[in-house]
Amino acid sequence: MQSTTYSIDRLTDFAFDLFNAAGMDEGKARVVARLLILTDAMGRRTHGLAMAPLYVQAMRRGELQGNGEPEAVKDTGATLVWDGRYLPGLWLVNHAIDTALERISSHGVVSIAIRRSHHIGCLAALVKQAADKGYVAIIANSDPAGKRMAPFGGTEALMTPNPYAMGYPGKEHPVLVDICASITTTSMTRQKYAEGSLFENPWLLDAQGTPTCDPAVLEHTEPRGSLLPVGGLEYGHKGFGLSLMNEALSQGLSGQGRKNAPTQWGGNVFLQVLDPEFFAGFDAFVDEMDYLSDACRKNRPIESSRPVRVPGDNAATAISLAEREGIRYDRLSWDNITQCAAALDVTLPTDQSDLAESIWVA
DSSP states (O other), rough: OOOOOOOOOHHHHHHHHHHHHTOOOOOHHHHHHHHHHHHHHOOOOOGGGGHHHHHHHHHHHHHSSSSOOOOOEEOOEEEEEEEEEOOOHHHHHHHHHHHHHHHHHHSSSEEEEEEOOOOOOOOHHHHHHHHTOEEEEEEEEEEEEOOOBBTOOSSSBOOOEEEEEEEEOOOSEEEEEEOOOOSSSSHHHHHHHOOOOOOOOOOEEETTTTTEEEHHHHHHSOOOOOOBBBBBBHHHHHHHHHHHHHIIEEETTTTTTTGGGGOOSSSEEEEEEOOOGGGGOOHHHHHHHHHHHHHHHSSOOOOTSSOOEEETHHHHHHHHHHHHOOOHHHHHHHHHHHHHHTTTTOOOOOOOOSSOOOOOOO
């Protein structure tokens, strides 16, 4: 199926208009728009502009606040705790990164724990903001209101997929590690259910604890099932342990979490930014990590047609392609975006019809 192609600049302007029309102030709308389109350019379509209708709906319900600043609960200089007041998560974490970078020359390592953020989108796009400037960034994110993954050995969903990300500089592009404690994600489960398709492998459990490929156990049936942690039935203690580590950083250190029983969509965040110059030095860091990245890429692959790649390689290639040829969306996502724009009386972006070659929706 072919669809219209849009340039990154046109899409970013369009996304800004959407959020600004919905009541988000200009500064926040510009950051959220830029990061959502960057996410699409990186190939992470479930967390890009497809999120816009959900964000607009959350603003209408008063669950996402489009104006204001986070509250500083505690500030020691090298560590901070913020109450995010359900401000836009992409803007809030981007603001936290900027704050960390303002202080990094004095402390070398700056850590910020945020309670009550709204959804923070693609973590890889966020850590990239610091890695592009030569710093190492780590993010842990959880939603204390969400229950999607059961603890290892259990059948009742208790935790969210709890993603982690690390970004660090490289000679050609940053390395961007973005993983989570569950085998698959909430967004992918919802996408599969909307498509009426199954997972290729049994990455979920039904309410009785039986492995299944059917996303309906999380999206439709009652009682609900759960996502399997990384490691599956045999070694799921690994994903369970990662999840506990995440919630210790994002909920324990922020002083707010599941015990407070929040009920609205949001997130808690732990951000840490490190300056390699305060350790062995920037050049030493890049030399060592580039050597390892090159060794990984040169490793003899299982299939010759699929060489080993380092996290961030695909994102860099996808961004370059999107800059040259634009971005396309699947029919369902674009229909939802179009309906959102119509409701806000926002004009759709003009298409990029002069491209050298066509791009096809996967």
